[in-house]
Every structure is written in structure tokens, then in C-alpha cells.
Amino acid sequence: MFRYVVRRLLLMVLTFFGATFVVYALVFLNADDPIQALVGDRPVTATQRLVLTERYHLNDSFLQQYWYYAKGLLTGDFGTSLTGRSIKDMLADAWPLTMRLAVMAIVFAAIIAIGAGVVSGVRRGGIFDNATLLFTLVLLSLPIVVLAPLAQLIFGIKLGWFAPTAGKNATFMQLLLPAFVLASTVVAAELRVSRASVSENLRADYVRTARAKGLSRARVIGVHVLRNSLIPVITLIGVDVGVLMSGAIVTEKVFNIPGVGFNLWRGLRTEDGPVVVGFVSVLVIVFLVLNLIVDLLYAVLDPRIRYE
Structure with missing residues (x-):
């Protein structure tokens, strides 16, 4: 190891x-x-x-x-923006907001994808399975540049269920709608992978053996099937970090969240090269570290995997 x-x-x-x-x-x-x-x-x-x-x-x-x-x-110096502000200070102000938004989006996407994927995989061809298929196709057909302002207009302005904007000192409730919008960029793919993985593992030999030993259906699915089915989902979640960061550019701009994505959008618009490169460099570090953590989690989920 x-x-x-x-x-x-x-x-x-x-x-x-x-x-x-x-x-x-x-x-x-x-x-x-x-x-x-x-x-x-x-x-x-x-x-x-x-x-x-x-x-x-x-x-x-x-x-x-x-x-x-x-x-x-x-030396830990990310440079200075063309406006004269330290990029390190800008990162210190922007990262807490983006991290909160990204963590909420990952949690929402994982809960929805794994929960719906397990049910769809267990009940293949049923009403719920077909409904989730339609749901994922709709999400995949809507780019975030359309979905974000549409969700803001319908759920934030027209219906008033959520706060239409967040701001610098955003609360949990104000970040709910942006988090759901950001989660929509990855939940469709995670749900289909989760469903396919559960469906495949249900036909495995170890599942038949577990049932032959008299284990309950809930234990077979919740312990044996789910644990092995999470490996490809965990892999996809690690890759989806990059998708979330790119989606955060649009989401934070639409909902007025001064995080990493908002600063990147402003840096691109003003051609502030040091800001763009500095923020992207930190995103590269985050992406690499999270993918290393995902690889190490394989050994936790599957005891057969050893890193020698």
C-alpha cells in the first residue's frame, strides 16, 4: 500500500x-x-x-x-490578479462557499442515485425503473446553462419554494436549490451505473449462495449486493468532481454565489489570466487528491483488492 x-x-x-x-x-x-x-x-x-x-x-x-x-x-504563491488582489486571498474567500455547495451536491446526488438505482436494479422493467429511465434521459438532455436559470425562475421566483439567489453569506436553505441544480449534472449517470451494477450483482453466484444459506432478502441486497455495487459508483463520483467544478461556474453565476466558479467566470470574462490559472491549479489538486482517495476506497469496499 x-x-x-x-x-x-x-x-x-x-x-x-x-x-x-x-x-x-x-x-x-x-x-x-x-x-x-x-x-x-x-x-x-x-x-x-x-x-x-x-x-x-x-x-x-x-x-x-x-x-x-x-x-x-x-512556494505556495498563486500570484496576483490584474486588479492587484492576491489570488491566495481570493481562494480563501471563495473556497468555503464552493466546498459547501459541492459537498451538498455530491451528497444529494449519491443519495438519489444509489437509492433509486438499487430499487430500479431490484425491480427491473417495472414502473419505477421506467420512470427513472425517463427521468435520467430528461436530465441528460438539459444542459446546466438551461437547467440553472429555469430552476431559478420556476422554483425560486414563480413558486417561491427556494431562495432565488444565495450571496456571500449563504445559509443552508439558500444553497439548497443551487445544490440540487449542481447535483443534476451527475445524478443521471450515477443512477444508471448504480442500477446496472445492482442488476448484474443480483445474478452473481455469491448472491445465490447467500440465498441458499437462508439469508433474508434485505440482508442479501443491503450487505452483499450493495457493497459490491458501490465500487463503480464510487469511481464515477470521483470522476464527477470535475463535472461538478465545471457546472459550478454556471450555477454560481446564476445564483450569485461568489465561489470558485463565479471567480473563474469573472476571470474569463475580463481575461484575467492569473486568476483563471490560479483557480484551475487548485481545482487540479482537488481532483487528483479525490481520485487517489477513491482508489484507496476500493480496498475498503472489496477485500479482494490489494495494492502491492
């Missing part, structure tokens, strides 16, 4: 710098005039342009710019 973790950590380091290099290239190689994009239609004096150009090494080559950024990452 120790050697496996060490190997994975070394691969994570290479993946991290490879991903940040690609993101840095996508942001800065195609940037037209980030200084003018920042100020909009207002004029920029020659002195201001010179100061900003020197501060952000805009006259240096691309590889030199990335080298400056990589050196900062090694």
Missing part, C-alpha cells in the same frame, strides 16, 4: 504540472490584450500599461512566464 501511494503521489506531481502548463498555455498564448480587457472601454495610460506589463512579465516569452509561475507554485 505504501509503495502504491508513493507512486501515485509522484504521478500526481507530474500530472499537476502538466495540467497547469496546458491551462497556462491556453490562457496566455491566446490572450489579446488582458490589460485593456480588464479596464473595458476606459483608456489606459502608458505608465499604467508599463507597470502592469513589468509586474506580470507580459513582454517575456511564454516559457519564461510559465517558469515564473511554476516557481511561485512551489
Whole structure:
């Protein structure tokens, strides 16, 4: 186990710098005039342009710019935005909100997907199974850019069941609707995988053996089938973290939540390259760490799996 973790950590380091290099290239190689994009239609004096150009090494080559950024990452310095604010401070303000929203979305998606997937897998071809199939098809056909404002309009403004916006000091109730909207981006796939996994495991030999030993149906499904069926679902949840982070850009913008997604959207709109690269770098770290945790959970869910 120790050697496996060490190997994975070394691969994570290479993946991290490879991903940040690609993101840095996508942001800065195609940037037209980030200084003018920042100020909009207002004029920029020659002195201001010179100061900003020197501060952000805009006259240096691309590889030199990335080298400056990589050196900062090694010391925990994510740089400074074009507005002069420390990106580390911006992350400190934005992450708590996004983490609360993401955790709520993951919990809601997991509960709905696993619960409905188990019932659908046990009762294949029934009314509930067909209803969940229709439900997942509808969710898959609605992109988050449509679903988020639609949910805000119907459930937040028209019906008044939820708060239409959240804000910086959002409460649990204010984050409910954004969390459900964000969970909808991953719940459909997780539900279908959960249903397929349960359906397959019900036909396995160990299930027939457990039933032959006289175990109750609830124990067979709740202990034996569910435990083995969770392995592909856990894998998908780890991958879905990236989907949630991309969906958070739209969700936080629509519901006015000043989290990571909102800051990324604002950085993209103003062509604030340091903000975009800094926030994406942290998202890469989160994605890599969570996928390592998911891989280690395999051995917990399935004793046959050993990392040697």
C-alpha cells in the first residue's frame, strides 16, 4: 500500500504540472490584450500599461512566464490578479462557499442515485425503473446553462419554494436549490451505473449462495449486493468532481454565489489570466487528491483488492 501511494503521489506531481502548463498555455498564448480587457472601454495610460506589463512579465516569452509561475507554485504563491488582489486571498474567500455547495451536491446526488438505482436494479422493467429511465434521459438532455436559470425562475421566483439567489453569506436553505441544480449534472449517470451494477450483482453466484444459506432478502441486497455495487459508483463520483467544478461556474453565476466558479467566470470574462490559472491549479489538486482517495476506497469496499 505504501509503495502504491508513493507512486501515485509522484504521478500526481507530474500530472499537476502538466495540467497547469496546458491551462497556462491556453490562457496566455491566446490572450489579446488582458490589460485593456480588464479596464473595458476606459483608456489606459502608458505608465499604467508599463507597470502592469513589468509586474506580470507580459513582454517575456511564454516559457519564461510559465517558469515564473511554476516557481511561485512551489512556494505556495498563486500570484496576483490584474486588479492587484492576491489570488491566495481570493481562494480563501471563495473556497468555503464552493466546498459547501459541492459537498451538498455530491451528497444529494449519491443519495438519489444509489437509492433509486438499487430499487430500479431490484425491480427491473417495472414502473419505477421506467420512470427513472425517463427521468435520467430528461436530465441528460438539459444542459446546466438551461437547467440553472429555469430552476431559478420556476422554483425560486414563480413558486417561491427556494431562495432565488444565495450571496456571500449563504445559509443552508439558500444553497439548497443551487445544490440540487449542481447535483443534476451527475445524478443521471450515477443512477444508471448504480442500477446496472445492482442488476448484474443480483445474478452473481455469491448472491445465490447467500440465498441458499437462508439469508433474508434485505440482508442479501443491503450487505452483499450493495457493497459490491458501490465500487463503480464510487469511481464515477470521483470522476464527477470535475463535472461538478465545471457546472459550478454556471450555477454560481446564476445564483450569485461568489465561489470558485463565479471567480473563474469573472476571470474569463475580463481575461484575467492569473486568476483563471490560479483557480484551475487548485481545482487540479482537488481532483487528483479525490481520485487517489477513491482508489484507496476500493480496498475498503472489496477485500479482494490489494495494492502491492
